[in-house]
Amino acid sequence: MTAALVLGGYGAVGREVVARLRQGGDTAVVAGRDAARADRPVDLTETGSYLAALAGIDVVVNASGVEDPRLAELAATRGVAFVDITATASYVAALERLDPPRPVLVSVGLAPGLTNLLATAVHESAPGPVDLAVLLGAGERHGAASTEWTYRLLGRRFHAHGTTIRNFTRPALFDLPGHGRRRLHRLDFSDQHTLSRDLDARVRTYFGLDSQPASAALAVLTWIPGASRAPRGLHLPGGDDWLILARGHDGTTRWARGRNQSHGTAVMTALAARTAAGLPPGTHHLHHVLTLRDLPSGQGIELAPER
Structure with missing residues (x-):
């Protein structure tokens, strides 16, 4: 069972990620600035609240839209893997340059992913x-x-x-x-x-x-x-x-x-979150570690028959 901290966990994609993780038997902790909607209130402009929220967590899923490589670096200092659903090429390149001591997994949604x-x-x-x-x-x-x-x-x-x-x-x-x-x-x-x-x-x-x-x-x-x-x-x-x-x-x-789209992205992201904690250190892309055969069935993604 994976314990995931979902940044932006009450947003359009984040709440779907939370639902997919919990449906699969994993622990999904909702993180965000609104204490009324978050399991763990986190202000990503304040390092302290983010680090405190990492207690007991295996993997961070960044569905907040905040593109800051330090989020992955700080997670690594606590021994926590990091997954990001971003599609921004420059941010992905910045994550690749980190050489983190814990796994970082990107290209995890629909596009990329x-x-x-x-x-x-x-x-x-x-x-x-x-x-x-x-x-x-x-x-x-x-x-x-x-x-x-x-x-x-x-x-x-x-x-x-x-x-x-x-x-x-x-x-x-x-x-x-x-x-x-x-x-x-x-x-x-x-x-x-x-x-x-x-x-x-x-x-x-x-x-x-x-x-x-x-x-x-x-x-x-x-x-x-x-x-x-x-x-x-x-x-x-x-x-x-x-x-x-x-x-x-x-x-x-x-x-x-x-x-x-939010549901499809969440299915892919939940799969990535379950995979990330077991990866070696460094930045990985989804196609480095999974194939189409690894996609879960019955979760709303229809694949063309292989010819």
């Missing part, structure tokens, strides 16, 4: 470049951290494979089960950087929403100065289905789908 496992499976069958498609439900009420991350990328550029790319540009077409042919755009998820290095092949990540008008709006907004500071909280039309697909250079595809 499930994308890493699908891409690795495709690459094993068809070595070479892999394109990743991430389609999320526009109608789901995403957590504040997830919404902020998406808005923050509007208009920003990233570097990949010797090229500078503006987020929400450079579209490609994908045939997506249940959604038909869709035009998706490049986005700076960390998975493409990690996988390009680890697979020694070009990996590109493309993103879209199930609502085609909403996806088109993001492609327009990325060219408007100041769009990243637009008001949050807008509820877009659409559903709560998500789909992740990996496509090899020869057309080989593997996909997974489900409903409710």
Whole structure:
């Protein structure tokens, strides 16, 4: 049984992680600034409350959206493993540079996370470049951290494979089960950087929403100065289905789908939390330690039949 401290444990993803861990017989301790909702009140700007909350804990799950490598460092000083659901490439790189004395596990959600496992499976069958498609439900009420991350990328550029790319540009077409042919755009998820290095092949990540008008709006907004500071909280039309697909250079595809991004992320994160405490020291990515065969059945993630 794993004892996990879930930072942001009453947020959109955090409460789902807590539910999945408890459902599996593990101990999940809710941590956050609101004492009325937290099992252990923690202010991540104050080292003392965080360190005190680590008593009796095997692994920290960071679902708070706070991207501070010191959280992993401080956990290691107490002999505690650390799991982070971030998709931010620069933060993942910072965690990789820690060389921590306790395990740190990243790339653990849907994208990155499930994308890493699908891409690795495709690459094993068809070595070479892999394109990743991430389609999320526009109608789901995403957590504040997830919404902020998406808005923050509007208009920003990233570097990949010797090229500078503006987020929400450079579209490609994908045939997506249940959604038909869709035009998706490049986005700076960390998975493409990690996988390009680890697979020694070009990996590109493309993103879209199930609502085609909403996806088109993001492609327009990325060219408007100041769009990243637009008001949050807008509820877009659409559903709560998500789909992740990996496509090899020869057309080989593997996909997974489900409903409710927060739930899917939590299933992957709970699996990661149970795995992390038994890993050797250092920073690991999910595809270093697990495969698609390790995914739990009956928890809302449907995998394409292997062909």
